[in-house]
Amino acid sequence: MPLGGALASIPGFVPDWLDEEFRHSVTAFGAGALLSAVALVLVPEGIPQFDTLMVAVLFLSGGVAFMVIDILLYRYQTSASQLVAMLTDFIPESIALGASLALGGVNSLLLALLIAMQNIPEGFNAFREIKESGRMPNRRIILLFTMLAFTGPIAALGAYFWLAQYEEFVAGLMLFAAGGILYAVFQDIAPQVRLERHWGPPLGAVMGFMLGIIGYMLT
Secondary structure (H helix, E strand, C coil), X not given: CHHHHHHHHCCCCCCHHHHHHHHHHHHHHXXXXXXXXXXXHHHHHHHHHCCHHHHHHHHHHHHHHHHHHHHHHHHCCCCCHHHHHHHHHHXXXXXXXXXXXXXXXXXXXXXXXXXXXXXXXXXXHHHHXXXXXXXXXXXXXXXXXXXXXXXXXXXXXXXXXXXXXXXXXXXXXXXXXXXXXXXXXXXXXXXXXXXXXXXXXXXXHHHHHHHHHHHHHHC
16 A cells, blocks of 8 residues: 555656546556456355355355445545555454464465555555545655554454364355455446547556466466
């Protein structure tokens, strides 16, 4: 997150003529990475613990929960809305990562990589949105992102030491997070990607998912 924010704060980091397409491509890349986390890690590691009905209930519950959060953020628009939205997938994924590491999950390293890669574009775009509100200077935004970034390791360590013995809970959390992330991709992220007469952003999504495939094959 702070790395994405730092890149966004560099004057002239992207030429003005390319700025809009680049921002949309960055958003699409993050969406591709999120989708690969759902398809290659969260769902495959979550479903063996449950029957079909329970898998469906947990997955749908995640989508509904993220929808409720989305509605609340829309109704109570504040400068913190973007930060809350950024953390809604980061923290559940971090908890799942910590528990997966403790259980010896084969895809733990891949999930860690995907979490890092998706948060760079999320930090980039969140910085731009907060900066456009004109309420915070660059240094304070990046400091805030740095502080928020520690919530991930804290959540992961808590799961590593205290949740690893509850395999069904961890699997359920993975499915719950997967449903929520899928909702977020199609509600908040994908609609921001499309641009008229520009073809780079969809390729960004392909590249993000490709990153997940490469990591999956290497692990």
